[in-house]
Amino acid sequence: MLTLTSTVETPLHGVRAGIKLAALCVFTALLFQMQGPVALATAAAGVALVYAAFGMGFAAQGVRLLRPLWPFAVVIGVWHLWTADLAGGAVILLRLFTAVAAATLVTMTTRLSDMIAVIERLAAPLRHAGLPPRRLALAFALVIRFIPVLSDRMRQITAAWRARSPRRPGWRVLLPATLAALDDADHVAEALRARGGVG
Amino acid sequence: MERSLTHIALFAALVAVLGFVPQIMLATGVPITAQSLGIMLCGTVLGARRGALAVLLFLVLVAVGLPILSGGRGGLGVFASPTVGFLIGFPVAAFVAGLVVERSRAPIGLAAGIGAFLGGVVVLYAFGIPGMALMLDKSLTEAALLITAYLPGDAIKVVLAGLVTQGLARMRPGALLSRP
Numbered sequence: 001m002l003t004l005t006s007t008v009e010t011p012l013h014g015v016r017a018g019i020k021l022a023a024l025c026v027f028t029a030l031l032f033q034m035q036g037p038v039a040l041a042t043a044a045a046g047v048a049l050v051y052a053a054f055g056m057g058f059a060a061q062g063v064r065l066l067r068p069l070w071p072f073a074v075v076i077g078v079w080h081l082w083t084a085d086l087a088g089g090a091v092i093l094l095r096l097f098t099a100v101a102a103a104t105l106v107t108m109t110t111r112l113s114d115m116i117a118v119i120e121r122l123a124a125p126l127r128h129a130g131l132p133p134r135r136l137a138l139a140f141a142l143v144i145r146f147i148p149v150l151s152d153r154m155r156q157i158t159a160a161w162r163a164r165s166p167r168r169p170g171w172r173v174l175l176p177a178t179l180a181a182l183d184d185a186d187h188v189a190e191a192l193r194a195r196g197g198v199g
Numbered sequence: 200m201e202r203s204l205t206h207i208a209l210f211a212a213l214v215a216v217l218g219f220v221p222q223i224m225l226a227t228g229v230p231i232t233a234q235s236l237g238i239m240l241c242g243t244v245l246g247a248r249r250g251a252l253a254v255l256l257f258l259v260l261v262a263v264g265l266p267i268l269s270g271g272r273g274g275l276g277v278f279a280s281p282t283v284g285f286l287i288g289f290p291v292a293a294f295v296a297g298l299v300v301e302r303s304r305a306p307i308g309l310a311a312g313i314g315a316f317l318g319g320v321v322v323l324y325a326f327g328i329p330g331m332a333l334m335l336d337k338s339l340t341e342a343a344l345l346i347t348a349y350l351p352g353d354a355i356k357v358v359l360a361g362l363v364t365q366g367l368a369r370m371r372p373g374a375l376l377s378r379p
Binding site: 028106 | 200201202204205206207208209210211212213215216217219220233236240244256257259260262263264265266267270272273274275276277278279280281334335336337345359362363366367370371374
């Protein structure tokens with residue numbers, strides 16, 4: 001499965017994940033303090049410049065990842081046209097797009113393995129609450145491995161349904177798909193136990 | 200121990216896979232996805248604690264950059280978007296749905312339906328609406344108005360969660376961790 005990390009190497013790829021995440025926290029907190037359209041527009045322009053500096057391909061991927069925000073932009077735009085409070089609408093949208101773009105920038109320039117390493121470091125204190133880091137790592141690996149497996153299973157179930165019926169399967173794939181997840185969970189648990197358990 | 204871990208992981212994967220299922224357009228033009236149905240099923244099938252952990256695991260993998268949120272979204276950006284309240288509400292929704300199934304003495308299908316409604320609709324909106332109000336700088340009523348369009352889809356999902364849980368109880372009586 002593809003991750004959202006950009007294949008275009010940028011200088012930000014070399015910065016440590018923890019530092020990027022901390023910077024993102026500070027930046028987002030500041031963003032939500034800003035009230036004026038000018039300050040927010042400056043921040044937005046700054047983030048846009050960083051994307052542009054990393055090349056067209058990189059910027060295009062960033063724009064694609066911001067696409068789910070457009071329906072909100074339309075709703076807010078119409079709303080604020082109607083209430084004749086355009087400055088208010090601009091502030092909301094600038095803040096929204098800048099915050100999401102900045103967060104996406106960190107996601108696009110950090111490898112999955114580095115991100116997971118940060119999570120495991122953050123979760124290390126949970127070892128005293130009964131969650132050893134090894135078990136967490138195993139859980140991550142299992143999910144990543146089984147997403148394509150369950151996805152294939154869903155395709156097979158759908159194909160089997162289509163072979164038997166001219167109608168669309170729709171919700172009828174849900175029960176066999178959930179059943180597959182339950183059964184797989186039991187099989188994997190047995191396999192893990194046979195190999196000495198999760199410790 | 201192994202069973203707990205694999206069930207949590209497999210259901211986190213199931214929630215992700217249900218997000219890939221093509222969206223169905225309602226008559227109102229609002230897309231509905233099976234992903235929040237997956238959240239409900241985590242609770243009604245795995246129970247409160249394991250269900251919430253499965254959803255939490257799913258969210259961590261979204262945060263680290265897997266595009267597994269419905270519509271192929273993912274990464275840190277989704278936690279700064281207007282729907283962040285729903286994401287925070289996901290694990291709580293699964294927990295409440297599971298709690299209802301664990302505590303109730305009603306037949307499993309009905310209990311799962313009630314749990315899915317209380318968790319996947321009431322609790323989820325209790326997080327989602329304030330989140331949207333905050334991110335879009337609107338009042339709670341205005342934010343609630345913006346998402347009423349999703350209610351018909353949620354009603355369908357509540358019924359489906361009840362039916363699927365009931366079907367599982369019939370096919371694998373011992374496998375429902377919410378009703379040991």
